[in-house]
Amino acid sequence: MMSENKNNINRRHFLKDGVWATCLAGLAGLGGFLLSKLKKNNTVWQIDPYVCVACGNCATYCVLEDSAVKCVQVYEICGYCDICTGYLEPEANPPDTGAEKELCPTGALKRVFVEDPYFEYNVDEALCNGCGKCVKGCTVFGNGSLFLQVRHDRCLNCNECSIAAACPSQAYKRVPANEPYLLKKMDHA
Amino acid sequence: MYKLKCRLGIINIKYFIGILIGMAVFIAVVAIIRLDITGDKGSGLGNEYLYEIDLSVDPNLILYEESGESMKTGFASTHAIALDSQGLMYIAGDKAVRIFTESGKLLDEIVLPGVPRSLTVADDGKIYVGIINHIAVYNRQGKQLASWESLGDRALLTSIAVSGSDVFAADAGNRIVLHYDTNGNLINRIGGKDEDRNIPGFIIPSPYFDLVMRRDQLLRVVNPGLHKIEAYTFDGDLEFSWGKYSTSIEGFCGCCNPINIAVLGDDSFVTCEKGLARIKIYDPEGAFVGVVAGPEQFGVTAHVCTTPEQCQSGGFDVAVDAQDRIFVLDTIKNVVKIFTRKKAG
Numbered sequence: 001m002m003s004e005n006k007n008n009i010n011r012r013h014f015l016k017d018g019v020w021a022t023c024l025a026g027l028a029g030l031g032g033f034l035l036s037k038l039k040k041n042n043t044v045w046q047i048d049p050y051v052c053v054a055c056g057n058c059a060t061y062c063v064l065e066d067s068a069v070k071c072v073q074v075y076e077i078c079g080y081c082d083i084c085t086g087y088l089e090p091e092a093n094p095p096d097t098g099a100e101k102e103l104c105p106t107g108a109l110k111r112v113f114v115e116d117p118y119f120e121y122n123v124d125e126a127l128c129n130g131c132g133k134c135v136k137g138c139t140v141f142g143n144g145s146l147f148l149q150v151r152h153d154r155c156l157n158c159n160e161c162s163i164a165a166a167c168p169s170q171a172y173k174r175v176p177a178n179e180p181y182l183l184k185k186m187d188h189a
Numbered sequence: 190m191y192k193l194k195c196r197l198g199i200i201n202i203k204y205f206i207g208i209l210i211g212m213a214v215f216i217a218v219v220a221i222i223r224l225d226i227t228g229d230k231g232s233g234l235g236n237e238y239l240y241e242i243d244l245s246v247d248p249n250l251i252l253y254e255e256s257g258e259s260m261k262t263g264f265a266s267t268h269a270i271a272l273d274s275q276g277l278m279y280i281a282g283d284k285a286v287r288i289f290t291e292s293g294k295l296l297d298e299i300v301l302p303g304v305p306r307s308l309t310v311a312d313d314g315k316i317y318v319g320i321i322n323h324i325a326v327y328n329r330q331g332k333q334l335a336s337w338e339s340l341g342d343r344a345l346l347t348s349i350a351v352s353g354s355d356v357f358a359a360d361a362g363n364r365i366v367l368h369y370d371t372n373g374n375l376i377n378r379i380g381g382k383d384e385d386r387n388i389p390g391f392i393i394p395s396p397y398f399d400l401v402m403r404r405d406q407l408l409r410v411v412n413p414g415l416h417k418i419e420a421y422t423f424d425g426d427l428e429f430s431w432g433k434y435s436t437s438i439e440g441f442c443g444c445c446n447p448i449n450i451a452v453l454g455d456d457s458f459v460t461c462e463k464g465l466a467r468i469k470i471y472d473p474e475g476a477f478v479g480v481v482a483g484p485e486q487f488g489v490t491a492h493v494c495t496t497p498e499q500c501q502s503g504g505f506d507v508a509v510d511a512q513d514r515i516f517v518l519d520t521i522k523n524v525v526k527i528f529t530r531k532k533a534g
Contacts, residue, residue, distance in 0.1 A: 050497060053497060055231075055232060056231070056232030057232045059232060059234055060232045060233045060234060079414075080394070081444040082392075082414070083434060083443070083444050085464070091242070091436050103240075105237040105238055117392060117414070131232070131238045133239075133240050136240040137240060141443030142395060142443070142444045142445070143395050169496070
């Protein structure tokens with residue numbers, strides 16, 4: 001008799017506990033799901049400039065017609081070179097800075113005289129397509145002050161970024177939305 | 190008859206659905222095959238977007254050959270190489286100076302308080318290390334003998350040369366050469382822009398600024414932004430200079446080259462360029478003689494850089510021993526390569 005009662009109680013408890021466990025698991029799952037959504041919403045795509053190899057894929061793999069990736073200039077690192085290898089074709093005769101000698105196929109990099117023999121280089125974002133050609137020239141010979149970044153006034157922040165999937169050096173990463181840019185620092189120059 | 194039509198109709202619909210599914214599978218397979226999810230097929234940009242320069246060096250110009258295996262330094266990052274009169278190698282990297290035998294055996298390590306950017310070993314065996322903005326002096330046993338006054342936050346000491354009781358340090362941050370005595374007392378500043386003395390000033394876009402002392406008692410200082418090597422007296426007078434910008438083998442290319450130099454026994458110069466990693470020889474008057482090693486000898490082939498390490502790497506350093514062998518510190522792979530002159534014929 002005792003044994004029967006005990007079994008009944010156990011069964012009832014089992015069912016009761018089962019319902020509770022199911023509810024708790026559901027709540028945990030819902031919480032996890034919401035947390036992951038919240039976390040995903042608080043991160044954005046960005047390019048690690050120290051990993052990027054300026055392959056050119058950013059110009060063509062973005063789902064936007066005009067890529068969300070643009071070249072940026074960190075003036076603190078720039079050498080303000082007369083013979084800027086991000087601006088001029090490698091074989092160019094240095095005093096000849098005519099358009100045909102410019103490295104950028106879209107003319108997005110602008111050269112401004114500062115003082116002899118220094119020049120400032122600015123990116124015209126409307127013309128830049130994120131191909132990275134200037135990045136390559138600047139990084140190889142110069143200080144690497146020109147590099148690519150995802151501009152968040154343009155980026156759709158796709159869940160699966162098509163450029164990230166096509167990035168050969170895995171330079172794309174998710175970064176906190178409140179710190180959306182990965183800028184180079186002076187100590188790396 | 191009716192049943193047969195229905196059956197045929199059913200059969201036709203089944204066939205139709207089957208064909209649709211087959212086509213969908215076929216299209217999906219083709220799409221997956223054509224889909225470039227890794228970017229291996231390249232950007233698809235035209236030739237005008239390619240950044241390629243001619244890395245080849247005429248084999249007839251290469252006068253040296255690598256001897257032996259590359260020597261691993263064990264550092265994660267390296268900055269400078271020096272040799273002492275006994276042929277021991279001193280490598281500055283991470284936060285230490287490591288001392289190796291010629292065969293690559295590690296003898297000692299001197300742990301430093303900061304990152305060393307330059308070093309030299311004086312004839313008396315004292316080791317002068319440029320630790321960002323100040324010079325520290327050590328003995329062979331690793332004991333610190335002196336730590337000279339800091340030159341401030343802007344300073345970056347990228348080269349040191351010792352000649353008797355004179356010490357010269359190249360400060361890339363302040364674009365000046367500092368002349369000290371061996372006790373660390375500042376004697377003079379050399380190379381500041383001075384139109385009255387016809388001194389153009391140092392143009393140093395990148396943190397590479399080297400100097401060497403020659404037997405003629407003239408200090409040779411690289412002015413990388415002008416692609417020249419300038420000769421200064423101890424008093425700071427500019428005597429002459431040589432070097433020109435060119436992507437051809439005779440000149441120095443890029444924004445700012447050469448980055449490092451060394452002197453051979455016959456007073457010829459060994460120059461080291463970044464970007465296009467080229468080690469070349471110039472005679473004492475600055476005329477091009479030949480090539481020690483080109484990009485291919487350092488494993489750079491079709492492109493200027495294709496890996497983050499190559500793209501972010503700095504320039505190589507170079508040193509010469511008493512037998513005129515050329516020691517190149519490869520700062521990408523953090524190894525030392527030794528080059529010897531090819532035998533004639």
